[in-house]
Amino acid sequence: MHMKKIGLLLVLFVLLTASLAVAETSEKNSKSVRRAGNGNLKMWEMHGHDPAHTGSSTSPVPDYSKYDPHANDLITEVQLQGEGYEFVESSVIVSDDEIFVQSNKYLYAFDSQANLLWYVPTKQGAFRSPAYSDARVIHIDHDYVYCRDATSGNLLWKFNDEGKARFGGTSSVMISGWKVWVSSETAYHKATIYALDLYTGVVHSYLELPDFLDPRGYSQRVKFAQTPTISAEMVYWTLEMEGGDFGALIAIDEQTGSQVEWSYSTELSESFFFNTPTVIGNQLFVTVMGSPSYLLELDRNTGEELWRAYLSGEREQFYNSNPVIYDGKVIVPSTDWTDSHIYGFDRTDGSLEWRIDLPGEAIWSSASVGDGVAIIGTGSSDMLAFSPEDGSILWKHTIACWNGIFSTPSLAEGRVYVGGEDDNIYILDPMDKTILEADVDITPRTLNVKGKGKFVTVTVEIPGYNPEEIMVETLLLQGNIRAEEGTEKIGDRDGDGIPDLTVKFDRRELAEILTPGYIMQLKVTGYLTNGMRFEGVDTVRVIG
Incomplete structure (x- = not known):
């Protein structure tokens, strides 16, 4: 009787594991096609912009x-x-x-x-x-x-x-x-x-x-x-x-x-x-x-x-x-x-x-x-x-x-x-041809390429402009790393009385292009809603 219970529990465990695996696979598949042909609002991925041809x-x-x-x-x-x-x-x-x-x-x-x-x-x-x-x-x-x-x-x-x-x-x-x-x-x-x-x-x-x-x-x-x-x-x-x-x-x-x-x-x-x-x-x-x-x-x-x-x-x-x-x-x-x-x-x-x-x-x-x-x-x-x-x-x-x-x-x-x-x-x-200069602050100040942290935090402040004018989806770190969706926050992180935007970037993706043993200059670029481009730099110490 005891062995039957163990066997039944094993069967239930296997079925539960399989169902979770199927659910995980289904979620991965759904993520892979979720954007397919739905028309990224900031991009132009097909004739007429999107399947409904809104233009x-x-x-x-x-x-x-x-x-x-x-x-x-x-x-x-x-x-x-x-x-x-x-x-x-x-x-x-x-x-x-x-x-x-x-x-x-x-x-x-x-x-x-x-x-x-x-x-x-x-x-x-x-x-x-x-x-x-x-x-x-x-x-x-x-x-x-x-x-x-x-x-x-x-x-x-x-x-x-x-x-x-x-x-x-x-x-x-x-x-x-x-x-x-x-x-x-x-x-x-x-x-x-x-x-x-x-x-x-x-x-x-x-x-x-x-x-x-x-x-x-x-x-x-x-x-x-x-x-x-x-x-x-x-x-x-x-x-x-x-x-x-x-x-x-x-x-x-x-x-x-x-x-x-x-x-x-x-x-x-x-x-x-x-x-x-x-x-x-x-x-x-x-x-x-x-x-x-x-x-x-x-x-x-x-x-x-x-x-x-x-x-x-x-x-x-x-x-x-x-x-x-x-x-x-x-x-x-x-x-x-x-x-x-x-x-x-x-x-x-x-x-x-x-x-x-x-x-x-x-x-x-x-x-x-x-x-x-x-x-x-x-x-x-x-x-x-x-x-x-x-x-x-x-x-x-x-x-x-x-x-x-x-x-x-x-x-x-x-x-x-x-x-x-x-x-x-x-x-x-x-x-x-006319690039606005942004004040950029990157933390942590010391980056360990072998560290287990998930994100790098970047604060952007553009003198004379409201941080709400920054198009978050255009932000790039080192030319090709995009900001993590949903991490943006408007505040005054540096306490200088001027509003700024704080976002997070994938730390592991950045670590792949950094060289340990150097103090490196990192650049952040992006666009405002009026089409103006901006960029700013900060330095970090790279170890690992």
């Missing part, structure tokens, strides 16, 4: 209003290193540590200081944005979808449906959770939508797109699907037909990936979708190309048309311009190839709130919004910042790009990134 970030747009509008030394120019003429019309992708650029010939990776890490050749990539998630970058070539290690560029997997898929068109990669969404064009079989596993490239689901009846009653085949929009377990795709004279939009269930919930087709001949929808709440906004073109709102759950707002000119078109929603406004640019406009429509009924007229200008991209300021590039290589509330122009700055800016701006950590038509990408960060 909006909490990262501030730097203020160029106080500078010479033609001063080139306030723009960082990053030259692409490939052979031949290159241009970039896709969005620059910005992760925590890397910058990714897809040109018409190569995919590039740079570090956060714009130093080249690696590049690989591609085909027909100028319009397609790659996407970043969980230390992986996904990009589309003509014949394959590739997944690469973000830091090294090493190939992790590739997919082409056993040679049956052809990835043409202008569709960019979209990531939601652990799923990678891509579409193939009509080639060896019907145009198909795929959901791939982020980590293995294995097909989770696929949908061969059906034919659609055009306004004349003729059946038309889908040529390819544009970049998808993902929100609340639904995936929305605009479809381009082989005839090219009408369009359709479908909503599919994200979980199954193969069930069409509803579809919407344009009823007018020669009107079609060319861009990607934007979803916020139960509202879906999408632009329709036609004569005239118009902005359309649908109920995202049913596909019911709620309103449409026509552009003022018959020749106006939405060229590569997706709607951006901010503060009750739907912001969308247009061009008639001679003049351009930026519209601000009321989100509830489509009434026109404001319009920016840009005579003699071409706009072939979308606007982006960062912390209440909208920004867009133009064919004259101007970066135009304006208020999304009333359309008032805040500033204009000319970039030394000889062939125009047709890349939608990406906003991250107080910087603006755009691709040029001239072998370059450009980074707007005027404070790079």
